[in-house]
Every structure is written in structure tokens, then in C-alpha cells.
Amino acid sequence: MTFRFIITVLCAVKILCAVSWGCRLKAPNFKVNKPAAANGNNPIDSQDPPGTSAAERELIEKIMSSNVDCNGAPQAGKASLRLLTREEFQNTARDVLKVKSDYRQQIPVDIEVLGFQNNIEAGKISDSHVASYLEVAIKIADEIKPNLSNLVQCGSDANACAEKIVDGLAPALWRRPLSAPERTELVAFYSNAAKTAPNEALTSLLARLLVSPYFLYRSEVGKTGSLTPHEMASALSYFFWGTVPDAELLELAKSGTILDEPVLLAQAERLMKSDKSQYVLKEFAAAWLGYRKIYSGSKSPTLFPQYTKEIQDAMAAEAENTFVHLMTKSGSNFASLFKSDYSIGSAALAGYYSGKATKKDSLDVISFADSPRRGVLGLGAILAATSATTETNPFRRGHFVLQNILCHVPPPTPEGLVVTPPAPDKELSTRERFARHSAVPACSSCHKQLDGVGFGMEDFDAVGVHRTGESGKMIDDSGTLVGFGDRDLSFSGAAGLSEILADSRHAKRCFVTQWYRYAHGHMEKESDVCAIRSIADKFESGEMTMPQFLVKLITHPSFQKRGN
């Protein structure tokens, strides 16, 4: 005990520690550095990781602040080409070409930015992308060739078939009508191929359609400052359902009436109402809550024998189904995301949590009325994904809440600081071991915020089970939310934190910002601030249900209008 105390004191006075314990300082007279500023004021040019530059923090402040003059501010989104994600690519091939094989593993990996897989800046095509797309295109062509008659009315005349493919499949794959020169070029492409390599001509034509930038990118560029009817139809369809527009949307795009506001709203509502909108809800949940990350880590089978593969799968299902339910149930609202005292989960999972398995309109429901498990912070998948193999990680949990729920990206560890995780110690709780690090002055300025949240969630263990004790002591789950409001807010346990977040202005406006990022496919810029504010103001007022919020987001002028 005395030895540890001495080391802590030595570290606190910035003397180089001789042993690996806590924060090791590389050199004396250590100073905490501010995070590096972005190159220039445009966050797009920043070389810093997303969210960490001073310019980006300023934008979040503007979104959160009560005093920003947005009168007459233009609200146009960014003209962009959005690379199809793996899911979107597969869904498109499935719905247009009726492919049965799963090509997702052969399509390049989506690059994740702050949780999102659909970031337009990250969605760039390298040479290995081109090679992969070419191979997949050829494979798809070979898969569907024998059954082309299912897709186009095709007789035995291969040339006529080619024209049917051009007229039928090309516009569907490219998600817009062909221009006359395009049609001519495609027909000529086939004819040339048929002359030089007749056996390969059809495959070439199909492959040529699938490696075109017109297929690989979803155009959200606009004409004369607004999305075209076909772009709007595509945008709605990929947003809600992750796939090409259906016949009804295509009709409205063809006539142009999709851009009439009542029609646009009605279509957005139709898509949101359909069960197929589970697509967008699950994709957003994966980005916002990171629940799929439980598959990236493992848990100690000796410490957590109950955490089986089945439970892991059940948790992932619980996270997505609960989010879908809370977003679409009657009276859906922000507070219920954090305060709901039940989840949609299996009976096995109910047993694992010691919750009560019940039913609600034929849905398997787990009731937590008798336990302190509430909302998304009570989802096993989130609690497990923010923990390590053998124990919780309060810093990671704090980071998750700050970054994902409150849109505050903590600054990176100061330069020159060597980060060492705390050694195991059976006599100390996780909180006690981690608290040593945070007590060091070089660390405490940031850790005040991280720890305040993370330590307050220690009432749930590394595999999402509620606990009252650890290492033979009572759990100390007292926490503080620092820096979001007029004063620091104290709470007890994850449920206590959830109470605060349910009513938090910051959390609500962050939720809107996160959805804006998902819908637009990029981190916000100066020109997005007023649009986000106007949607956030309405969201905060509580006038909209969640479906209404999503409809508003996707039909908002900032989405329809596009600038450079």
C-alpha cells in the first residue's frame, strides 16, 4: 500500500517513474498539449482524425449553442458522388438482377468514419477497388446470363437481347434514364464485342454496366442547385431501404412529380412506414451504438462462461430490434431511447440478464421494471462492446457516451505521454485501478470528463450483466457528467446517466447531428450548421415522432438543394 502511494505521488509530481505503473511520463516538465489545429479552416482539408480539429469542435458548439444567427443562411447540402457500400451494392444486385449469391465479401471493405460506413470522403476508388469490382461484375454477369429471360423479354436473338438489356437493365442499374448518345454507345459496345468475341459479348455488356461510375456511385449532385427527380428517388430509396427505387418511385421520378413537396413527403412517409425501413434503423444503430462491435472482441470463457455465442447473437439482435421498436412505436420519442424499461429480446437473454421474459403484441420482450437497466445504455451489446476481454473499460465507455451520444470527441492523449493500462489487482476494483491514472495532473483535465461518465456505469460488468459488487467490495457507481450544462450533474449508475441524457439538450441535438451525418454521408461543415440547427430546434420541441423526424431530415431543403 505504501509503495503504491509513493509511486502515485511521484507520478503526480511529474518525476519519471521507474516502474511501469500508471501514466509514464517520458520527460520531466511535461505539459499537456492542445490537440493539433486543422490545416486551414475547412474541416475537409484537415489531416486530423475526424472530430478532433478545432474547426470541427467549433461547428459542434455552434450547433449546440442557443445564440446563433441563422436568418437567411443558405441551407444547401454538398453535391456528392456516394460510393455504394457493400450492403447497398449487394441489395442493388439482388433487386435489379435477382442475384442469389452473396458478393459482399468480395466487394472492398467500407471505410468507417466515426462509426459510419457511408462516408463520401472515405468512399474513394483505389486500384484494388477497380480490380475487385471488375471481378465481381464478371461473376455477377456469369451468374445471371443463363436466366436472362427472367430479367428481360429475350428471345434467341442475342442482338435483340442486348438491346433489351440496354433499355431495361441499364437505366435500372444506373438509376436514371439513358441519354440518346449513351444508348448508342452501349449498343455499339455490344456490337463490337459480338464481332470480336461473340461468346463474351453479353458478359462484357453486363460487366460494363456494373463497373461504370454511374453504377458504383449514387449521384447526389443536382441540376441548377437541386437534386434531379431520379436523384431524389434514389436518395429516398437508398436512405430508407438501402436499395434501388421501386416501381412507384420510378414512375414519380419519370414524371418529375416526386419533387412536388406533398408527393415527396408522402413517398418519404410510405418508405418509412414499410418494414423495409428496418434497414436504415439498423444501419444507423450500428453506427451510433456500435453494437456490432461485440463480434470484434472476445470475452474470457473462464470468467464469463454464461457469455456464449448464442448470448452474443441474442444481444446483437436485442440491440437492433429494440432500436427499431423504440424508433417506430406509437409515441416514439427521444427520451424513451434512454428511459425504456424493457427491450425486445429472447427469453434466453432475459434469463441471462435476470430480467422478466414477457410478450408485447407477439414480440418477445424483456422487462426490466425490477432492475436498474434502462434504454440503450442497458443493452448488453453496448456494455460488452465498450469493455475488454476480462473487465470493463471505464475510459472506453466514457468515450463512447461523450463521442456518440454527446458529439464531443475527447482530445487525443497528449504528445509524449506513454499510455499504459492498469495492471490487474485482485484487491482493487476496476474503478480503483483506473482512477490512479486519472489522478495524474497530466491526465486529469481530460479524464475528469471521461471518468465521470465511465465510472458511473460500473454497475454493469464486461458482459452486460448488472452487478453490485467487485473484488469483494460494493460497486461505486457514482458518476458526474462534466461540461454539458450550467453545472456538473451527479448520478448513480447507468440508469442515472440515462435519466440525464434523456432530457439533455446536448444529447438531443447530437442525435440530430448524427442522423444528419448518416443521411448526408459526411461530417458537418460550416454550411450545414444552420440546417442542422433548424431540424434540431424542431426535434427538441418534441412535436415530431421519430418517423416524422426522419421524413423531415430527408426532405429538408438542405438535402434537396446541393452546392459545391
Added chain:
Amino acid sequence: MKPILKEISRRNLFRYLGNSAVALPFMRTLLETQAFGEVVRKRAVIYYYPNGNIPEEFFPRNLGSDFTLPRISEPLQGIRDDIILMKNLDFVGSTHEESMNYAMTGMERFKAGISIDTVLGDMLKEGVSLPVLRLGVFSQIQGQPNYRTASFFAPGQPSQIEDNPTRAFQNLFGDSTSQAIGLSTSMRKSVLDASLGDLRNLQSTMGSIEKVKLDLHVESVREIERRLQTGAAGDGMASQCSKKLKNPTVFEDKGERTSPWYRPENFATVVDLNTEIALQALACGATNVVYIQNSHSVGSMPFANGAPSARGDDHHHTSHYNEFKTRDDHIANQRYFMTKFAELITGMKAIKEGDKTLLYNSCVMAWTELGDSQAHNVRDMASILAGQAGGYFKTGRIVDVARAKQNRVLVSMLRAFGSNAEVFGNPSFGSGILTNLQG
């Protein structure tokens, strides 16, 4: 052996440099590079192993050529004449993942940069179908995305790495067993040409909108066309070019939640297959640059008795020796990677090229992201240089690089391949070559 003339065009540079002010000095030196004539084709291999090392169990006590390898580096005994170990080498980073992102770019704290494999690949792509072959084992799964990334094809853009060796091999040499599906080379070129036409039309309507994206796309298509033109694989330079695998384990993608090449019981098989594939790719002249990534920082694959295993202890946990398992356990685990690295080097030495060997004509660099795994620092990095790069490096020695940073190792590599570069990545981390690598 054909001469290699390399002039780095402005257009290629654009693809790499973006708007990075930091890269400007690099740009200047690359532009000053003269076309050089080399008689022999040089190759580069970069080999990553996870979770750090234990310096006192890796580095011999003394400098020079008369050294005794301690326990972790002991598996390198058979290749000791062909390696250089660098004492007092440092990386930059506060965490596993910062160091992972730094090691091949020379850029700190996740700042955007292009990595050495991409640069070397572009320098050496004349006459090969694939500028860089990137093979992984469990490299694209587990953990956060930035833990897994060391290679970037453009600033801030992670390179794709192939974790399925079956697919990697098929992409290199084609699937000789299946029926002829697919398209001929000339038809593939037509398909790509047509996409270039689409890109041109799109660019003309877009003006400055998404210019960077479309320019990069055009470059990428042109690169694949160049590859098609060069042919699937060059003339095998050695009888060792068989375009066949000795152990043709086939990993099929049946759309399962855990693909077979990601199952722990197959980890070791994938490692061995990657070694074979790398050797074949180099022997057959399919590429001049190979990057092998064994897992990634904080890699958690199970190990038992010093080898990958279906059930075992988390590799990363064990690397925190004295906390979860023992020091001996971590030593045993890292001996595994040393053994595998030695097998790769031995394989390269067995490939004859005239009166020399593939290894002689190559520069190989092995690295890991932490210095001492327990202390969690980035000092005394257990990197290994192997091969003589056509006589540029003098091997069989332990040298002291006096706290130089990795940036200068990367510069030394570039210079071994004929570049005039003085800096790589963040210039404040040092400039110039490490002269003692040359003897």
C-alpha cells in the same frame, strides 16, 4: 533482366500527396529524382507482426557481427548473416494504434499520409502486373478500424488487404482448376475503357465537384489497364516459379458469419499460405513489393504453447506479460512470428537469380508497433531488416541507430531503391539515411 527507368509523373504524385503541406519536401525530392538505370530488379517486402516485443529478449548484448541471439530472436539464427538488427530505434505514438498508423507513413497521431509500400510499389511497378501485393491474416477483423491500418494507398485512405489466401492466389495466378468463366484480357480492357469514357463524361459535367474522387478513380482504372497489359504474371525468373501452392488448402466463401480464413484454427495455415504466395508472386515476377500483415495492433487471436490455436489465450493479453500470463508465454508467442519470418527469408534465399538470390536483391523489413509490450512504449523497436537490396545494405550485424526514428529507416529503404528522398512522413522526425546500415 530489364533496366528499370522510373520517372515519377506529376499525375502520380497528385494521387499521393493531396493537399498535404507536410508532404511538400518529399514532393520536392521525388521530383528531383533522376531516372535511374538498374541492371537488377530490386524487391521490397514489409512484414508486420503484432503486439510488440521484449527488447532484452530480442536484442543481443553487443553490436557488430559477433552476437548471440536471445530467446525471442533465436529463431533468426539460421538467417543471421542476412539480417540487420537496429538497437535504439524509436517509433512515434502514445498507443498501439497511433504507432500502427505511424510505422509505414512516418505520420503521427493518425495524420493522413501515404505508406511506404504504396510508394515503393509505384516506384517499382514497371513490368509487373501488381504494384503491391497485400496479404493479411485476420487483418481486417477485430477491434477498431484504426487499430488495423498501417498501409494507405492515398493520404488517409486505408489500403485493401486480402485475408483470404485462396482469393489472393486466384487473383495472382488465376484459377486453373475451374472452367473458363470470366472474360478475356482484351474484353476486360474494353470494359475498363468504357468506364473511362463514362468517367470522362462525368468529369466534364461535374467540373470541380468531386474532382479528387474522380481523378483518383481514373488513375486507378488506368493502373488496372496497365496491369492487364503487362500480363497476369511476368516471365518466371526462377525455376521456383511454379504458380502452384504446395499446400493448396482452399478457403471457400460460403457466406458464413465467420469465414473459414477467420477461424482461429486456420490462423497458422493462412500464415504459411501467405508465405508461399508471397514467394511465388516474387519468383514469378507478378509483383515487386509485398506487404504481409499478421493480424494488427491489439490483435487478440488465441495462442497456446507458443502457436496459434483454436482455443488459447488472447495474444494481446499475453503480450502484457506478468499480468495475464507469464513472460515466457509472450516470448513463446513472439518466437512463433520470428520463426515464420525466418521461413520467409529462407524461402527468398532459395530463389536463385543469376549468381545471386531473390533475397540478395531485396530489402525486407519486419516490424511491430510497440517496443516493450508490457511497458507499452515505442522505444527499442524490434524491427528486422533482411536482404542486401542488391548490395546496398551490409547485413549480418547489430547496429546502434542512436534513437533515430522510423522515418529514417523508411528513407533508407527508399534510397536503397534509388530514390533521392531525404525525408518521409513528418520531416520533424528526422531526415537522411542511417549510414551505418551500409557498413
